[in-house]
Amino acid sequence: MNITKEEILKALSYVDDPDLKKDLVTLNMIQNIEIEGKTIRFDLVLTTPACPLKDSIANACKTAVITMVDKDADVQINITSNVQRSRENNTVLGSVKNIIAVASGKGGVGKSTVAINLAKTLQKAGAKVGILDADIHGPSIPVLLNVDSEKPQMNGNLMVPIQSDGVKTMSIGYLVEKKQALVWRGPMLSKAISQFCTDVDWGDLDYLFIDLPPGTGDVHLSIIQQIPLSGVIIVTTPEDVAVSDTRKAIDMFTNPQLKQNILGVVENMSFFEPEVGKKYYIFGKEGGAKLSKEWDVDLLGELPILEDKSFSNQHKNYLPIVGQIVQKLSVLAANT
Numbered sequence: 001m002n003i004t005k006e007e008i009l010k011a012l013s014y015v016d017d018p019d020l021k022k023d024l025v026t027l028n029m030i031q032n033i034e035i036e037g038k039t040i041r042f043d044l045v046l047t048t049p050a051c052p053l054k055d056s057i058a059n060a061c062k063t064a065v066i067t068m069v070d071k072d073a074d075v076q077i078n079i080t081s082n083v084q085r086s087r088e089n090n091t092v093l094g095s096v097k098n099i100i101a102v103a104s105g106k107g108g109v110g111k112s113t114v115a116i117n118l119a120k121t122l123q124k125a126g127a128k129v130g131i132l133d134a135d136i137h138g139p140s141i142p143v144l145l146n147v148d149s150e151k152p153q154m155n156g157n158l159m160v161p162i163q164s165d166g167v168k169t170m171s172i173g174y175l176v177e178k179k180q181a182l183v184w185r186g187p188m189l190s191k192a193i194s195q196f197c198t199d200v201d202w203g204d205l206d207y208l209f210i211d212l213p214p215g216t217g218d219v220h221l222s223i224i225q226q227i228p229l230s231g232v233i234i235v236t237t238p239e240d241v242a243v244s245d246t247r248k249a250i251d252m253f254t255n256p257q258l259k260q261n262i263l264g265v266v267e268n269m270s271f272f273e274p275e276v277g278k279k280y281y282i283f284g285k286e287g288g289a290k291l292s293k294e295w296d297v298d299l300l301g302e303l304p305i306l307e308d309k310s311f312s313n314q315h316k317n318y319l320p321i322v323g324q325i326v327q328k329l330s331v332l333a334a335n336t
Contacts, residue, residue, distance in 0.1 A: 008069060018057075030042055047083065047333065102211050236268070264297055
């Protein structure tokens with residue numbers, strides 16, 4: 001008897017997306033089914049290329065087809081993705097599906113480094129990613145990416161973002177001299193942020209990270225008022241003083257008048273491990289866990305201090321954090 005498309009869809013309707021709690025057929029994640037004898041091919045269209053469960057979902061699909069359709073079937077699955085929009089439709093950055101602010105209450109906690117590595121991890125997985133450096137007084141993205149000598153080109157009336165390892169970036173650091181201090185008040189800061197949203201050719205992006213300045217000030221308010229965010233990631237170190245200041249940042253984002261979705265807390269510089277199993281807690285311990293418990297938000301991860309700060313060496317530590325973030329955004333998108 002010939003295998004039919006209907007039989008395959010029926011079998012796959014018993015496989016659920018673990019986050020969205022619905023079956024793959026209902027979610028339209030099974031596409032382009034092809035049948036040649038006992039060979040069955042189809043696309044598994046996930047909600048993000050960085051899905052941490054993609055292999056287990058694919059294996060569940062194979063098991064369902066072999067069990068319910070034909071035990072001798074050769075099931076070939078092409079895993080692809082279609083990132084969903086988790087934010088309200090808006091003319092500001094309308095071509096960006098997910099916008100994530102990266103914040104901290106205190107400077108020097110490695111917030112910009114975390115934002116860069118999150119962006120690079122998603123880009124490596126196949127997503128279209130950008131970083132908007134919103135720290136006007138102390139832009140660090142160009143320096144950290146080693147592109148601080150670059151100057152944006154123009155595409156008509158729009159500035160073209162500077163790319164680094166496939167990640168699009170824009171920063172005031174590209175537009176002023178390296179030693180130039182910007183002594184700007186609130187209205188000028190707000191105008192600069194607005195121009196980075198409307199006067200930059202971001203193109204279609206799956207994820208845009210906004211690297212916020214430390215503290216709770218004009219830039220934060222401008223961004224919340226101008227841009228519908230998908231969520232906020234909070235970065236701290238274990239130090240008491242960092243935790244104290246970060247607590248104030250969370251309080252701002254959870255204020256009823258500014259209410260934002262806190263995706264979770266990332267604790268940076270958690271420990272130094274020169275040898276496997278030998279950890280030194282240089283800046284204290286469990287600061288991120290304290291914030292997580294106090295504010296009832298997830299602790300996304302604890303990042304170690306590494307001698308080799310290259311992305312290739314840090315990538316493995318960011319994978320589980322990115323996995324949690326994209327899962328949360330996928331659930332948000334399903335309910336938007």
